Amino acid sequence: MNDFNQPISGNDLARFSGPNTFMRLPQASSLDGLDVAILGVPMDIGTSWRSGTRFGPKQIRAESAMLRPYNMATGAAPFDSLQMADVGDLAINTFSLSDSLRIIQDSYDAILGAGVIPVALGGDHAITLPILRAIAAKHGPVALVHVDAHADVNDEMFGERETHGTVFRRAHEEGLIVPEKTYQIGIRGTGYAADDFTEAQGWGFQHFPAHELWHRPLGPIGAEIRRDIGDRPVYVTYDIDSLDPAFAPGTGTPEIGGLTTPQALELIRALRGLNVVGCDLVEVSPPYDTSGNTALTAANLIYELLCILPGVTYR
Ligand code: MN
Ligand code: MN
Numbered sequence: 001m002n003d004f005n006q007p008i009s010g011n012d013l014a015r016f017s018g019p020n021t022f023m024r025l026p027q028a029s030s031l032d033g034l035d036v037a038i039l040g041v042p043m044d045i046g047t048s049w050r051s052g053t054r055f056g057p058k059q060i061r062a063e064s065a066m067l068r069p070y071n072m073a074t075g076a077a078p079f080d081s082l083q084m085a086d087v088g089d090l091a092i093n094t095f096s097l098s099d100s101l102r103i104i105q106d107s108y109d110a111i112l113g114a115g116v117i118p119v120a121l122g123g124d125h126a127i128t129l130p131i132l133r134a135i136a137a138k139h140g141p142v143a144l145v146h147v148d149a150h151a152d153v154n155d156e157m158f159g160e161r162e163t164h165g166t167v168f169r170r171a172h173e174e175g176l177i178v179p180e181k182t183y184q185i186g187i188r189g190t191g192y193a194a195d196d197f198t199e200a201q202g203w204g205f206q207h208f209p210a211h212e213l214w215h216r217p218l219g220p221i222g223a224e225i226r227r228d229i230g231d232r233p234v235y236v237t238y239d240i241d242s243l244d245p246a247f248a249p250g251t252g253t254p255e256i257g258g259l260t261t262p263q264a265l266e267l268i269r270a271l272r273g274l275n276v277v278g279c280d281l282v283e284v285s286p287p288y289d290t291s292g293n294t295a296l297t298a299a300n301l302i303y304e305l306l307c308i309l310p311g312v313t314y315r
Helices: 053-066 097-113 125-139 167-173 198-203 219-229 261-270 293-307
Strands: 036-041 084-089 117-122 142-147 177-187 206-209 233-239 275-282
Touching (some): 036 053, 053 117, 053 275, 053 293, 097 117, 097 125, 117 125, 117 293, 125 142, 125 167, 125 275, 142 219, 167 177, 177 219, 198 206, 233 293, 261 293, 275 293
Parallel strands (some): 036 084, 117 275, 142 177, 177 206, 233 275
């Protein structure tokens, strides 16, 4: 055995007991000695349709109790070489979106300043804008792997410039991401205008619409993206609504015809080897997740993201 934090085993303590931390890892009150901080951002005041993502972190943690430390498909042993802990939830201001975004950015400045890789459990997608502001302040403009049914490139929603649907236009305007190294995967659904997506493609964003991915393995596409990004820093933002609502119904703005669970796994696994400087999984809305499968899937995808972080041992 090693000195790194380990999830509590389901053979040592029944899965339905123990701390409600991600995979029942230790909860840390300080960033000292950590390589990776898993944190919750329980926020849903940036959403435009169904609410409920404020309950996302708690429910993802609850479903993560099923997870075991070794990835039997890829050989990844994420807890054998990286010190990980759940650092709890950010104390957002649920009465103010702008104040919440400021709190998120300040918290990320501290995490990144300590040299720790942040892994966020959302929360609605608005959390990713302040995260990218902090990420870019530390690493400069980053490559972005954005898996989502939606491009989230609106200019305004009800006159508001910071919402879950405007994140990547702001990130582009503010120079937080490298547009030619921004990959939007799983985009679909109806639009307000026939050319809704062409403007972002004009900035350089690379679009992978869901209908072009139907019935196709995503490993080769992920490998192509990995080669294209090279060794530059990359942030991965994973909106659970990229999956088809048959697999992930518990989300705020579902769109039919989405990715399958195997495609989601193929894509993340193909990104192994990238210089991932942070990631998030957003838009899980437990009130609409009657089976718990959405939060369970989210917990597994976060685990798969942990498995591709730099420094992970493979066996
Ligand atoms: Mn989104
Ligand atoms: Mn979405």
